[in-house]
Amino acid sequence: MASTRRVAVIQWHIKDVEAEQNHATACNYIRQSAAEGAELAVLPEYHLSGMVPNDPRWAIQAADSAKFASYPERSLRSRRDRMEPPIFYNTAYFISNDGSILGSYIKKNIWHPERPHLTSSGLDRHVAIDTPIGRVGMLICWDLAFPEAFRELIADGADIVIIPTYWTPHDASADCIKYNPNTEGLFLETTLTARAFENTCGIIFCNAAGPSEDFLGLSQITLPLVGPVAKMGSEEGICVADMDLKVLEVAEKNYKVRQDIKKDDWHYVYRHSSK
Template identity: 70%
Template sequence: MAPIRRVATIQWHIKELAIEENHSTACNYIRQAAADGAELAVLPEYHLSGWVPNDPLWGEQAGEAAKYLANYQALAKELKICIVPGTIIEKQAGPNEASLFYNTAYFISNDGSILGSYRKKNIWHPERPHLTSSAGERHEAVDTPIGRVGMLICWDLAFPEAFRELIADGADIVIIPTFWTPTDASPESLQHNPNSEALFLSSTITSRCYENTCGIIFVNAAGPKEHFLGMSQVTLPIVGPVSKMGTEEGVCVVDMDLGLLDIAERNYKVRQDIGKEDWHYVYRHSSLR
């Protein structure tokens, strides 16, 4: 595996329920990333329709997920670029004819094939009436042209256990599509610190890199700063963020030096310790025993 990987974070102001416009914007940005030599392009969570689950059209558009996934596969093959198309809301029939909605991230290889997928496990509290969790399914890494990769989604970032499972499965890079806003903090929290959520992200992303000797590609939605955080970034241990966007729309292409992961592991020996039979913090979900 080459130690340098060229990757692109893509963020923009996602327009609610404007699925064709958002898809076109995404494709244009992916083309820009490919022209700049990116091997991988990552989009935000909810990038096709935004987050408006109480609108009936949102549920209808979720039923079109397969078409847009196929479009991204064709684009990946055409441009010879890997794509993580943020997340795509998928609609499935549930019990008693009720619809279930899953928030799913896919890793599409540079030949158009799907190498892996992940359904959001840790559902943010306002999402729980609308989305179904992947619950007891394992967090699993996949081999890709840029290395061994794990995927998480948004609020999964808050759970160290998710990273530990991916690292135990050999992940070097963790990709996190996100729709994280300043107002995810409660009014009580914002009274103490109006930038509470930005502090959460900046401190947690860097900490996860250090404590797991992994790289993180974090991609968020962007737009007016009173409603959006942006902050899409590529972060590594030792150096922290090697790229970090503000709230602007656009593409950021950066070289990701995976050699830093080896330096961090030689220094901290985190993977070595969690791989031992007598590791102090053996953790398993009870349903996976």
């Protein structure tokens, strides 16, 4: 396994419920990423639809999302029961370069405004995926706030955690903004670096972009010891960078986080294991 992996984050101003246009944009950016040598390209959450659940077209598009699964997709999937209305999940897919789906993840920690529209994965465990770039875990957006999600993936062998996101400045309330107008940016910057350190893992974080008053961007590739090795602002486009996974080995040798959580006498009430 190579110690360095070249990866890309892709962020753009997603058009609400314009799946065909968004899909074409994603494909163009993926091709550009490949031309720059990227082995992996990560797209934002809701990259086909935007986050407009009150638009009736949003649910209709979600039911048709499987047609776009030929590319890395953060889509809504529906299940219709005879006696129940449709149930919508926010699902991220890891798709290999040969088009096969290597794994998927349903968002567990649903952001408050999403809860009337989406269903959590509930008690399902966080499971890592074997991929051509190594063992990878996937989370989605608000999962970032919960260190337990990372711990389960790390215990299952993940070295890299991918986080597609649709995180905006409007996620902060007016009361929060009174204390700090950039509170959401601060949340992302500090938490991503902290998660990389406390789990000795690489993080590929990909957000939506657009006008700075409405979008944060800040897509980045982050490692322990060094922090972000590449980072975007709120501009549209791609960012391609090398992840030196040797850093993870050096960080673990120094901090021994993974070694400690594997101990039989791990001293916290909850345990994180792959069992």
